[in-house]
Amino acid sequence: MDVPCCSQHLLSQWVIGSLVVGLVLFAVGARAPGAALVGSSIGAFASLFTPFHSGHLETLVHGAVILGSVGLVGFGLVGLASGAHWLGRYPVALALGAIGSVVVGALLILRIYAEAAPTCPPAARFRVLTASSPFAASCFRGFEEPWVRGLLTFNVAFLALLFLVQAWQASRSSGEEDPLANWLLAPFARGGSPF
Numbered sequence: 001m002d003v004p005c006c007s008q009h010l011l012s013q014w015v016i017g018s019l020v021v022g023l024v025l026f027a028v029g030a031r032a033p034g035a036a037l038v039g040s041s042i043g044a045f046a047s048l049f050t051p052f053h054s055g056h057l058e059t060l061v062h063g064a065v066i067l068g069s070v071g072l073v074g075f076g077l078v079g080l081a082s083g084a085h086w087l088g089r090y091p092v093a094l095a096l097g098a099i100g101s102v103v104v105g106a107l108l109i110l111r112i113y114a115e116a117a118p119t120c121p122p123a124a125r126f127r128v129l130t131a132s133s134p135f136a137a138s139c140f141r142g143f144e145e146p147w148v149r150g151l152l153t154f155n156v157a158f159l160a161l162l163f164l165v166q167a168w169q170a171s172r173s174s175g176e177e178d179p180l181a182n183w184l185l186a187p188f189a190r191g192g193s194p195f
Contacts, residue, residue: 008057010112010143011064015041018068030094032079032162033101039075040155044068061142065151072155076162094167098160105156112143112152 022037047063143149 011044011061014064014068015044018044025097026079030097030163030166031082032076032166033097033159035079035082036072036076036159036162039071039073040068041071042075043071046071058142062145062148065148069151069155073158076158080162080165091167091171094163094170098163098167101156101160101163105152105159109149109152109156113149 018037018041022034022039022041024034025031025037026034028034044064044067047060047067050063050067
């Protein structure tokens with residue numbers, strides 16, 4: 001079954017996917033990235049209740065990206081302060097989570113970049129696209145702005161950094177030397193502890 005890939009579907013996948021993955025990460029002990037994803041989901045969902053989008057799909061997307069980013073950073077910092085649970089004994093798993101975040105995030109951003117502007121007709125710019133619209137099946141309206149993709153790139157980088165900082169904290173608190181973790185985290189540890 002082919003699901004139409006329009007902005008509404010992408011936003012709903014973002015909200016649900018971030019919430020589910022965030023809760024799983026939080027449950028297994030990666031509290032900073034887990035809390036960040038939950039915060040991103042809450043922020044993006046909250047954009048539905050702001051008066052700024054005024055029924056336009058583009059402004060709804062912009063609000064979701066902005067509030068999702070605020071939620072990601074805010075909840076991520078709170079999660080970082082709470083530390084890691086049992087996954088903290090495995091800093092390499094957290095470092096691999098950072099790599100996975102970059103790979104998945106880059107693929108999603110490249111997909112948005114490839115499909116955002118070219119497939120959206122200019123006449124539909126300020127029209128709310130419904131599922132029955134002929135343009136809904138091939139349009140990521142609202143994501144074509146360069147600053148939106150830049151903010152999404154920041155979100156991916158911040159999420160990866162949360163994984164790395166939590167891995168660094170876990171390796172420091174365990175007292176065990178892990179060569180792979182040291183190699184992955186050495187560039188971030190040169191300046192001393194950020195906390």
